[in-house]
Amino acid sequence: MANVVAIGTLDTKGAEYGFLRDRLLEHGVDVILVDAGVLGEPAIAAVEVRKDVIVLCHGGPIAEPDDAANVLERTTGVAGFFGASSMERLPTEIAMTETARRFKSLKPSPTA
Numbered sequence: 001m002a003n004v005v006a007i008g009t010l011d012t013k014g015a016e017y018g019f020l021r022d023r024l025l026e027h028g029v030d031v032i033l034v035d036a037g038v039l040g041e042p043a044i045a046a047v048e049v050r051k052d053v054i055v056l057c058h059g060g061p062i063a064e065p066d067d068a069a070n071v072l073e074r075t076t077g078v079a080g081f082f083g084a085s086s087m088e089r090l091p092t093e094i095a096m097t098e099t100a101r102r103f104k105s106l107k108p109s110p111t112a
Contacts, residue, residue, distance in 0.1 A: 001028060001029070001030060002028075002029045002030070003029070003030045003031075003032070004024055004029055004030070004031050004032070005031075005032045005034060006020060006021065006031060006032070006033050006034070007034040007036055008033070008034075008035070008036060008037075009035070009036055009037035009038075009039070010033065010035040010036075010037050010042035010043055010044060011035070011037030011038070011039045011040040011041060011042055011043060012037060012039060012043075013037075013043075014042050014043025014044040015043055015044070017033055017044065018043075018044040021033060021044075054079050055077050055078050055079055056078065056079060056080055056081060056082040057071040057072065057075070057078050057080075057081050057082070058081065058082040058083075058084060062081060063090060064090070068081040
């Protein structure tokens with residue numbers, strides 16, 4: 001069976017992507033729609049959850065637990081967060097930033 005991932009602006013072109021999705025489904029093609037719109041809510045559902053598919057949030061903008069919590073609070077059907085390679089660098093990046101901030105705040109002793 002064929003699989004298609006269609007990436008589009010579902011806020012402005014939702015009807016068109018819905019039409020495309022429906023035609024592909026009629027031909028037995030599995031379709032995943034990815035919403036790249038930034039102007040508003042999608043005109044159609046961006047995700048139709050199947051029982052055998054787990055939906056996770058992932059990506060560079062999700063750098064801290066609060067970021068993932070924000071996504072999870074504003075979406076439905078998302079089972080969790082997948083950190084991938086960013087999980088290796090984040091603790092180091094945070095620690096280095098905090099350490100640099102502390103060094104920068106040091107004041108030299110007065111000269112005699």
